[in-house]
Amino acid sequence: MSKVIVVTSGKGGVGKTTSAAAISAGLAQQGHKTVVIDFDVGLRNLDMIMGCERRVVFDFINVIQGDAKLKQALIKDRRLDTLSILPTSQTRDKDALTSEGVEKVLEELREEFDYIVCDSPAGIERGAQLAMYYADEAVVVTNPEVSSVRDSDRVLGLLNSKTKRAEESGADPIKSHLLLTRYDAKRIGEGEMMNVEDVLEILAIPLLGVIPESTAVLRASNVGLPVVLDDKSRAGKAYEEAVARLTGEQIEMRIESEERPGLFQRLFGRTA
Amino acid sequence: MFGFSFKPRNKGKSAQTAKERLQILLAHERGGNGSSPDYLPMLQRDILEAIKKHVHVERDAVDIRMERDDELSSLEINIELPGGRTVQSSASS
Ligand SMILES: Nc1ncnc2c1ncn2[C@@H]1O[C@H](COP(=O)(O)OP(=O)(O)OP(=O)(O)O)[C@@H](O)[C@H]1O
Ligand SMILES: [Mg+2]
Numbered sequence: 001m002s003k004v005i006v007v008t009s010g011k012g013g014v015g016k017t018t019s020a021a022a023i024s025a026g027l028a029q030q031g032h033k034t035v036v037i038d039f040d041v042g043l044r045n046l047d048m049i050m051g052c053e054r055r056v057v058f059d060f061i062n063v064i065q066g067d068a069k070l071k072q073a074l075i076k077d078r079r080l081d082t083l084s085i086l087p088t089s090q091t092r093d094k095d096a097l098t099s100e101g102v103e104k105v106l107e108e109l110r111e112e113f114d115y116i117v118c119d120s121p122a123g124i125e126r127g128a129q130l131a132m133y134y135a136d137e138a139v140v141v142t143n144p145e146v147s148s149v150r151d152s153d154r155v156l157g158l159l160n161s162k163t164k165r166a167e168e169s170g171a172d173p174i175k176s177h178l179l180l181t182r183y184d185a186k187r188i189g190e191g192e193m194m195n196v197e198d199v200l201e202i203l204a205i206p207l208l209g210v211i212p213e214s215t216a217v218l219r220a221s222n223v224g225l226p227v228v229l230d231d232k233s234r235a236g237k238a239y240e241e242a243v244a245r246l247t248g249e250q251i252e253m254r255i256e257s258e259e260r261p262g263l264f265q266r267l268f269g270r271t272a
Numbered sequence: 273m274f275g276f277s278f279k280p281r282n283k284g285k286s287a288q289t290a291k292e293r294l295q296i297l298l299a300h301e302r303g304g305n306g307s308s309p310d311y312l313p314m315l316q317r318d319i320l321e322a323i324k325k326h327v328h329v330e331r332d333a334v335d336i337r338m339e340r341d342d343e344l345s346s347l348e349i350n351i352e353l354p355g356g357r358t359v360q361s362s363a364s365s
Contacts, residue, residue, distance in 0.1 A: 053297050054340040057312055067313035069332040090301060222290035 002110040005117050005246075006135040008159075010151030012122030014143045015181040018217055018227065019239070020119035021049045023139065025226035026243030028083035032114040035074065037105075038088035039131035040121040041096060047087045050077065051224020061089040064101030070108050079229065084113070094127040106134050124158060133163050137175040139208060139246075143182045144194040149202055152178075156205065177208035179242060183255075184213040196255055209242030210255050211235055296342045312336060319349065327353055 007020040017040070024036035037060060038046035047053040052075045058068035063086075070086075077083035086105075089096065109116050120131035132138060138159050142152040156176060165171045180199060187193045196210055216233030220226065228239040241251050316334050323329050335350040347363045 048293070048297070053293065055338060057336050057338045062313055068316070072332065072335055219286045222286035224289075224293065 002113055003115055003136045004106060004110070004134055005115060005137045005139060006120055006132045007117060007139045007141060008120040008128060008132055008155055009122065009141040009148070010124055010128075010155040011143075011148045014141050014148050015211070015217075016122070016141050017045050017049050017119050018221070019139065019141050019179055019181060019211070020117050021046065021226040022228040022236075022239040023243055023246065024115070024117040025050075025077075025080060025083060026228040026240055027115045027117070027247070028077070028080040029228070030243065030247065031082060032247070033082050033112065034115040034117065035084040035086060035109055035113045036117040036119060037086040037109075038119050039097070039127055040119065041088050041127060042090065042093045043121070044088050044090040046119050047075075047085065048224060049221055050085050050226060052077070052085055052087075053224070056087045059087045059089045060105070061092050061096045063105055064096065064098060070105060094121070094125070094130075097127065097130050099130060099133065102130050103134060124154060128155075129158065129162055132159055132174075135159075135163060135174055136165070137177065137246075139177050139179050140203075140205065141179050141181055142199060142203070144180060144184075144188065144196075144199055149194070149199055152203055156203065176205045177246070178203055178205050179208045179211065181211040182213045183210050207253065208245055209238055210253070211238045211242070292342070296340060299342075300340055300345070312338075319351070323351060329353060 005023070007016050007023065009016050020036055024034050028034040036046065036050070038044060039060075040046070041061065044056075044059075047056055055075050058073040060073065062068040063070050063073050074084045074086055077085065086109075106116060118131045118135065121127040132155075140152050140155060140159075142148050159174050159176055160166055163174055165174050178200065180196060183196075184193060188195045196207065200207055212234050214227075214233060214235035216230050216235045217227050220230050220233075220236075227233060227236050228243065230236040231240070244251050316336055320329065320331065320334050323334075329351065333352040335352070337348040337350070339346050339348075349361050349363070351360075
């Protein structure tokens with residue numbers, strides 16, 4: 001049975017695309033046939049994060065409008081042969097997405113792939129709603145910060161009301177997971193940012209993982225490598241564990257606490 | 273000047289890669305009206321029409337692959353013909 005997973009958040013810039021890239025690459029690395037779709041029409045970025053931007057010929061919108069066949073638009077990843085990317089259009093806007101078109105593409109992808117990961121645009125408008133509508137599961141990407149948590153709550157409301165699973169009587173509701181990203185242990189240790197328990201208490205959905213704030217994420221995006229493939233980095237490791245949990249493995253949650261202040265800091269005190 | 277360089281001494285290798293990737297991509301995106309590959313569906317249709325005058329081929333028999341680079345972009349067109357023969361043609365610009 002194939003699964004459609006939407007990576008969504010409401011708030012912009014919290015790490016959806018980073019997470020969609022990492023999760024899809026992580027699933028493919030485990031041997032699952034995986035495709036990742038960019039739903040952010042007009043602001044194509046997934047192709048850059050995946051490092052295949054020079055190979056885009058046709059896109060999601062071309063397929064929906066019948067200008068290209070699905071197999072012509074799918075780009076095969078060069079590192080993982082179980083991974084494909086369906087880029088979106090850079091020139092069109094969200095109105096080019098139709099509900100029937102999205103459904104048809106997803107149905108066709110279900111025949112070939114085990115996992116279909118949808119990278120949602122920010123917001124709660126049409127684009128975001130279409131990205132979540134046909135999902136079986138949702139990864140709600142949240143930063144430990146008030147506006148992000150509030151927007152995630154709003155998105156959880158939509159997942160439970162404005163989706164196919166919510167509307168169909170008898171269907172199980174969408175399974176939502178919380179992915180806490182840009183987790184800054186130092187600032188959390190200092191009480192400047194909410195910690196995992198705080199966010200979990202408010203949103204009350206199962207925790208998929210905690211991704212630390214990490215320079216490896218920027219480095220990976222610079223070179224077009226999903227950060228999960230940088231297995232030496234803490235962020236990469238954290239994504240790897242999140243992916244394992246997504247596939248049902250039981251892995252203990254190790255949340256890093258604040259690093260102890262180094263000698264230098266102890267001698268000279270904290271600045272700012 | 274006194275032989276003094278203001279270039280950042282150790283600009284991380286990955287930042288340089290990022291810059292180069294963007295330069296290549298944006299040169300192409302700005303080149304056309306927005307994004308370059310917009311003509312590709314039309315090109316595909318025309319190729320198909322031309323072939324259909326001579327051979328019967330399926331609608332999805334034409335496969336176009338692209339690879340953009342800073343100096344050279346290449347378009348690889350694969351056409352599946354009935355009877356197991358494949359015509360391959362590469363064009364560079
Ligand atoms: N764990 C992390 N550590 C450090 N930086 C991160 C982390 N996760 C994401 N970022 C950075 O945050 C920025 C936004 O990330 P990303 O593009 O994945 O967010 P998004 O939710 O997809 O944004 P949008 O809403 O615009 O689509 C990027 O610069 C990315 O490198
Ligand atoms: Mg994004």
